[in-house]
Amino acid sequence: MILAFDIFEPYGFxxxxxxxxxxxxxxxxxxxxGVFVILRGMSYIGHGLSHAVFGxxxxxxxxxxxxxxxxxxxxxxxxxxxxxxARRRVIGADAAIGVxxxxxxxxxxxxxxxxxxxxxxxxAVLFGSVLGVKVVDIYAVASVALLxxxxxVLGYRxxxxxxxxRDVAQVSNVRVSLVEAVxxxxxxxxxxxxxxxxxxxxxxxxxxxxxxxxxxTTNSFSRLLWxxxxxxxxxxxxxxNLSYHLDTSASATIILLDALVFVVVxxxxxxxxxxKMASLGHL
Amino acid sequence: MFKMLSKMxxxxxxxxxxxxxxxxxxxxxxxxxxVLHDVYLNINRREFVGIVxxxxxxxxxxxxxxxxxxxxxxxxxxxxPELTIGYVPQIETVDWYFPVTVEEVIVMTRxxxxxxxxxxxxxxxxxREVLEKLGIADVAHRHIRELSGGQQQRVFLARAMFCQPDIxxxxxPTAGVDVRTRHEILHLLxxxxxxxxTILLTTHDLNGLAAHLPRLVCFNKTVLADGSPREVxxxxxxxxxxxxxxxxxxxxxxxxxxxxxxxxxxxxxx
Numbered sequence: 197m198i199l200a201f202d203i204f205e206p207y208g209f210x211x212x213x214x215x216x217x218x219x220x221x222x223x224x225x226x227x228x229x230g231v232f233v234i235l236r237g238m239s240y241i242g243h244g245l246s247h248a249v250f251g252x253x254x255x256x257x258x259x260x261x262x263x264x265x266x267x268x269x270x271x272x273x274x275x276x277x278x279x280x281x282a283r284r285r286v287i288g289a290d291a292a293i294g295v296x297x298x299x300x301x302x303x304x305x306x307x308x309x310x311x312x313x314x315x316x317x318x319x320a321v322l323f324g325s326v327l328g329v330k331v332v333d334i335y336a337v338a339s340v341a342l343l344x345x346x347x348x349v350l351g352y353r354x355x356x357x358x359x360x361x362r363d364v365a366q367v368s369n370v371r372v373s374l375v376e377a378v379x380x381x382x383x384x385x386x387x388x389x390x391x392x393x394x395x396x397x398x399x400x401x402x403x404x405x406x407x408x409x410x411x412x413t414t415n416s417f418s419r420l421l422w423x424x425x426x427x428x429x430x431x432x433x434x435x436x437n438l439s440y441h442l443d444t445s446a447s448a449t450i451i452l453l454d455a456l457v458f459v460v461v462x463x464x465x466x467x468x469x470x471x472k473m474a475s476l477g478h479l
Numbered sequence: 480m481f482k483m484l485s486k487m488x489x490x491x492x493x494x495x496x497x498x499x500x501x502x503x504x505x506x507x508x509x510x511x512x513x514v515l516h517d518v519y520l521n522i523n524r525r526e527f528v529g530i531v532x533x534x535x536x537x538x539x540x541x542x543x544x545x546x547x548x549x550x551x552x553x554x555x556x557x558x559x560p561e562l563t564i565g566y567v568p569q570i571e572t573v574d575w576y577f578p579v580t581v582e583e584v585i586v587m588t589r590x591x592x593x594x595x596x597x598x599x600x601x602x603x604x605x606x607r608e609v610l611e612k613l614g615i616a617d618v619a620h621r622h623i624r625e626l627s628g629g630q631q632q633r634v635f636l637a638r639a640m641f642c643q644p645d646i647x648x649x650x651x652p653t654a655g656v657d658v659r660t661r662h663e664i665l666h667l668l669x670x671x672x673x674x675x676x677t678i679l680l681t682t683h684d685l686n687g688l689a690a691h692l693p694r695l696v697c698f699n700k701t702v703l704a705d706g707s708p709r710e711v712x713x714x715x716x717x718x719x720x721x722x723x724x725x726x727x728x729x730x731x732x733x734x735x736x737x738x739x740x741x742x743x744x745x746x747x748x749x
Binding site: 235349350351352353354356357359360361362363364365366367368369370411414415416417418420 | 543546547548564566568573574577578579580583584586587588589590591593594596622624638642
């Protein structure tokens, strides 16, 4: 009886209910897009974009501009800059991401130091905050999730083809660069709407770990698209509850839970099927 | 001289029907180094053409320029409008750990026209037909990792055939397969050609594959010779292509290329 009371205690708070909804949807969304992130070897882009958006979030807090507008524009500009720098072959895409996003991140930190009064909301962006979640965040994350679902269902074949075999997809008249742009835009939108709950520092983990765990359980692309969002949603839901009772950071608890799932699946898959373990070559 | 002959030959052919693919004055570069230089090449309907040359000679780049995934620095590549190209990439470049089954790989080529994620019954039947034609009907539901070398090559050939192409373009179709599989693939391609399919492929296998083809293009950054194996498989042309001395013998009416470097290694050359 006492146990039941304990479990449902946080549900009495509006902020917790809002945070729980946002986190669970965000988990499913990141799990879904994470499939493409790991199969395309894009995990560093997710990591980089989330750091770049931090700079935008800090700047918009200082300038008192709407977060979604400020950080969104900043994210797009960073993406374009990355594409521009990466075009120089001697630099390469990974170094380009490193240069642009760390600079953006550093700018965010500098702004935070210089204009201390805005530091509270900046910290919330860095580490995520359940307390900061408003109803508008629920709407934002839910619309991006619906959009993401629509993109994956309607573009399923084109996404699969251009992820698996870019050249042949292009010969078969699939507009590969459009597909890639849409995917990158979806990842940026996801980062934008989930960052306030999960936090910049840990969001890239949510884009990678559930999908990586799911990849070890199946060799089917379509099943992967189910399993990964489920792992993402469940770990976010459970992690949020745990974080309340353990009095730990929500984002840290969620990521630790995801890592635990990964380790368990890794151990089971390792003893059961050696061939599937080789799939880790994607990570 | 060879270039002139090949241009003459092509200009005569082009008067009969305009070529499916026409490369004129094509150059490509990586950074500052040229990969393709002043390439002239026409591929006509119902031809079976092999491009031979050493590794790093730009064979794959030429194919990629033709299919449009490699930008052309100079010149132009004209592909007949409405031409459906079936492309088979080099098997080593495929990500074999990717989570897809054979059936999913083959259906991919219909991505442009179909959006519904699930494979339909009609598609399933069509996949079975093309797999049966290539003699691998039983692998449809296997993960691509679980295929042998010969099966891998056939699955990607099946994918290219699935969209009923006008021309089949293959990059090194016999790389990394054993002698028996090489024979099987060669016979399969000969059958498809006999049925009216146009085929363009690259190979470094002179005796096993190239010598059996009706038309060969010796290639090293540019077209060095173009004609039947008898015409182009000569010591002079091969030395220009490979940059190493080679001897050509004849056996049963077919040219056989002897690589002197290898013979000398065994101590038989001198």
